[in-house]
Amino acid sequence: MSRILVLLLSSLVLLAACATPPQTGSDGKPLPRVYKIRAGDTAKIQFRMLDSVNSLRQAAGASPVQLNAKLNAAAATHSRDMSVQNRPWHFGSDGSSPIDRVARVGYPGQLVGENISETFETELETLSAWMDKPNTRQVILAPDARDMGFSWLQENNGKIWWTLVMGK
Numbered sequence: 437m438s439r440i441l442v443l444l445l446s447s448l449v450l451l452a453a454c455a456t457p458p459q460t461g462s463d464g465k466p467l468p469r470v471y472k473i474r475a476g477d478t479a480k481i482q483f484r485m486l487d488s489v490n491s492l493r494q495a496a497g498a499s500p501v502q503l504n505a506k507l508n509a510a511a512a513t514h515s516r517d518m519s520v521q522n523r524p525w526h527f528g529s530d531g532s533s534p535i536d537r538v539a540r541v542g543y544p545g546q547l548v549g550e551n552i553s554e555t556f557e558t559e560l561e562t563l564s565a566w567m568d569k570p571n572t573r574q575v576i577l578a579p580d581a582r583d584m585g586f587s588w589l590q591e592n593n594g595k596i597w598w599t600l601v602m603g604k
Contacts, residue, residue, distance in 0.1 A: 507585020549575030
């Protein structure tokens with residue numbers, strides 16, 4: 437019995453030695469893993485972001501927002517355009533502003549604000565980064581916001597262009 441136990445423990449030690457150690461950067465910290473979004477994950481990611489935004493809004497005393505298909509379309513268009521331009525900014529390649537894009541998709545309300553990001557991070561890591569900055573935090577927690585649009589474009593290298601649009 438003890439012989440089997442010794443063999444088992446030896447096997448486990450050998451297996452542990454074969455495990456690939458995590459890759460580290462020049463600072464000694466583990467390198468980030470690429471967050472790959474699958475084609476069928478759109479609704480899951482959008483609702484996870486909606487739930488997270490509404491939790492933050494509730495904690496701040498703001499009313500919840502709901503996903504809006506037209507604002508999702510405006511966000512998707514801008515994420516795609518930022519990728520084409522290869523720069524994160526609020527103006528489209530045709531000079532359009534967030535107000536223009538919201539109007540183009542036929543959203544009947546008004547734009548409250550737009551948050552954008554160019555990153556390799558998940559949607560929740562991106563939301564956390566937005567909450568750390570006063571101007572993007574203000575968009576998420578805007579008391580008059582009632583609708584939210586959220587979309588992204590992921591490039592083949594894993595880079596993600598996130599866009600969140602709030603409307604009222």
